[in-house]
Structure formats: C-alpha cells, structure tokens
Amino acid sequence: MIRSALALCAALLASVSGAATARDIVLTNDDGLTSNVVALYRALKAAGHDVIVSVPCQDQSGMGAAIRIGRPLGPLTEDCRNGAAKAGAPGAGPMTREGLATDFFYVDGTPVMALLYGLDVAAAKRWGHAPDLVLSGPNEGQNLGAIIISSGTVGNVQTAALRGIPAIALSAGSNTAGSPAAPLANPASSQVAARTVELLNALGTSEGAPLLPAGIALNVNFPSQLEGANWRRTKVGNWNAYRLRFVESMADDAPPLMQTMAEHRGVALPDLPGVAIAMNESAPAPSEQNDESAANAKDITVSALQAGYGAGGSGEWLDARLQSLAAPQRR
Template sequence: MLILATNDDGVYSPGLRALAGAMATLGETVIVAPDRNRSAVGHALTLERPLRAQEIEPGIFAVDGTPTDCVNLGIHGLIMQRPDLVVSGINSGSNMGDDITYSGTVSAALEASLMGIPAIAVSLDASIFSDSDLLVATRFVVKLARQLMEKKLPPDTFLNVNIPSGGCLGVEITRQGKRRYGKAVIVNEDPRGRKYYWIGGSSVGFEDIPGTDCCAVSRGYISITPLYTNLTSDSSCESLKNWLLQCDDGGS
C-alpha cells in the first residue's frame, strides 16, 4: 500500500513527521507538504504561477504551494504510483465546527476524496504537542486507517478526526459543530501612525450541541466526523422549487 502524507503546518512539522512514521507501519509512505506554514488557506489551488517541489530527503517533498497543491502534485506528478490513501495532519490545533471551512488540513483530505482516494484529516487539540499526545494520536490513526482500507467509505466521503490533548476517554462519531467567535478583526496602528488589520480574533467557545465534534472533544473524546464533498443542501432544493423564479431574457 502506498500512503501520501501531507499537512498545512509545513513539511518540518513534528505532527506530520510523527504521522508519516506511524503510517509507514502500514505501507510505503511519501510526504508531499508545503515548504512553510500554510494554515487557514482552505481549499486554495495555485493557478497564477508555476509550482516548485524539492525532494529534501528521500520520499519527502517540499512544495511552494498550498496543501491542495501538494495533494494534486503528489497524485499527478511527484509520485509514480497512485496512492491508496491520503492522510493529512497531525495538525497543531483542532479543526472542528465552522473552522473546517478555513482548514488546509481538512482541504487536503477533501482534495484527495475529490480524486477518488480514501482520505483522513487529523488534528490534535493542542498548540504544542507532547510526546504522549502524539503517541495517542498516531496509534489511533493507524488503527483507523487500517479499518478504513478494509471496510471502505461511501463514495465522496472522507473523515475529519479531532483528538483531545491529555488523553482520551473514548471515540465518538460526530456531526460538524458550531463555533462562536470573538472580535474577528483587530485594528491597530504601526509606529508611523498607519492602520493595520489583523484577521483572526480569538475563539470564545462553541455551541454545546450533543453529538457534535466540538462537544465530543471538550468532553475528552476523539471525534470522527464523516464529511461529504457535495455541498448541495437537498432540503433547500425542495424549498426553492416553490419559489416563483423566472428568467428575464431582456425582451420587451
């Protein structure tokens, strides 16, 4: 089995190296990851310039692009064989609730799923990894990956995994939760009196909704959320059919 490992924290991230080392127990593992931190770039794809990839160690490629770029290059250019599995992470900090729309970690797994390859995104709810946290995370992901390859997922589905720090009480299958955010943009002045803006206000918590990823991790459980690549709201389609919508062809 050939496994492609990537992330959005950068190719030198200890979480990525730990993940790749663990996945190597299941099969040949190749790393294709951004050459620097590319957190919160979402599902961005680089189209306005060429990409460069450097093999910094055998089987480890650094790409001057986004996590989505890395998955594309890994599947279509850098690796001679199509990977059987893509794993993204281990991210520094959780990717739950609304945060998944910004996450490069989750978007890398999404891209793999769009390409028809089974994928797992893995995040650890800690800004600094401890050895024990990484051990728990890597052991769990290996078990999950083994089951994923044996039992398969429905088409167009991938897994978003969030792991609490400080140990875990169990595993829950969850839905995407809802974050609550504080002030989203900080406005300040530089020493020359010019305004600057810093996007990314601190999170102030989450909606305490049972069965969601945020709720599970806050209670000390590993959260596994199956995500779907098709964003269509089927219920809204039925509702919209009752709207009086028509096209104006511009005629008199």
C-alpha cells in the first residue's frame, strides 16, 4: 500500500497544476493561533474551500497524539496564545480575538483534542458530516525524520487518517513565526500558504474523488527559504536533521538551536533538567539523500505516512514464530 501511494505522490508532484474542487476542510495545528494558520485559512477560503479552524489554546508542540481522556475542561486560567480567548472563557469554543471570522475555535487541551473538537463538534454543526480533508499546520518549524513520532502536527493527521479522513501534516521553517508587533502577519506565512494551495490543486481535481489513498497520510515540509524550491517525493528515512537528548541543565547544556529558540521567544533557559533539541552535525550517507531530513534543505518534501501501526507483509513471518506457542490439541 505504501509503495502504491508513493507512486501516486510521484505522479501528482510531477505536475502540480489544475484547479482544485472546493472541499470542506478542518484546519488544525499544535501551535495555537499563529500567523501560519491565519494565512492558510485565508488562502484556502480564497481558493473556494469551506474551512473550520480548531487549534489548541496554547503552544502544545511535542505532545504527539496525547489526549486527556475523561477530564472536563474548566474555564481558562490564562489567555490563549495571541489572544485567541481570554482567561475565564470556557475550556473550548469560538475564538474571541477581534478581526477573526466565526470559523475559528480553540481548545484548552492537546493538539488531538483540538482536532477532535473540530471534527466532532464544529464540523458536525457546520456540515453534518466529516470533512473532506484535515490539514495540520503549518507548524512553526519542520517535522522531519524520527522526531515526527512526538509531533502534535503529525499526531493530528494520524488520528484523522485512522478515522478514514484524508490528512496532510504541514511544517515550515521557524522563520514563519509572527513577531511581537505583528503576531499574525508574517509575510513568509503567506508564501507557505500559497504553495499549500498549489499542492491541493494537484491532489484533488475530481468531484467526489478522495484526495489520498485509504490509510495514507502525507508529511509535507517546506524549507526555510522557499524561493526556487521544487516539490520532491521523499521518505521519512533514517537520517534525522534534529537530535533529542536529556540534559541536566537547560541553561548550561542546551545546544545552540535551543538558545536561538529561547531568544526568539524572548525567554531565558532555566537551570533545570529537561529534553533539548540539537541539529545533527553528521552528513547523510549516499543512501539517505532522499530522506526528507536531507532533501528539505532546498526542496519541499512530501512523504507518505502509513496510518496507525499496522505492518503490512509481516503476517507469514509472525505466523512462523507463533507456531511453537500454539495450544496443544486435546485428546
């Protein structure tokens, strides 16, 4: 199934053109209300799509597919990111920031909880059925290689795909984040949004046809510099652009990437233990040149993801090893 999906992606990316059929879309992320999500919403609406935005109240990066099951959401104890909602507002509902359309919703929870609100509450009220597509992102920073197992951006599309909904994870460079003076108006966000619409034009031009093969999601990563970037089919692969490690002191042991991220957010790293992220200093091997982590330096990488953990083609191998555990026949 993965092989056929890769072939389909290659054919589509060879000619990113055409006019997309209007779709019902739930747009979510793991960062909360951002310049990226606002820009993509506007680009999708301009392209004729009907869009619901449902995102976490706060930045929930690294939460993967976590869900706080059975825990009611009380009133907000602090404002949501970028003023999406104020302290004291309900734990989930329409955003109240001035200037946003009525299509924007927040959830004081994990990324997947925000997605589920979009699917089970907002979409059900708007359309009475599941959306045609779930878009997760664009994330403020790429999700490449093995790190995607902890990504809320990717956790959202896995959850949607397991419900049978076509889903695409979108991640851009950290240079797409908003500034304190203009938190929702980074010009780089509009560039990523335009290229995303370009991809959707290639994926779906037939009324009623699914955008993706069943059980397949996509992981799309935009390079930090989009000028001249081409679409490229890749694989998640073994080479990783980022490395995670536990450090005893974030202030003393955090790598340069963490220091830069902290400076961008205007915060100081504390003298406390935690998990740090660093750039991979090693070069990819020749066999790893088509890994998304390697190719993303200059191209827009598109990798097919299998929904869930089912492993195709392993049945015979497992049967052979389980034979010795078969229950003895009764006489």
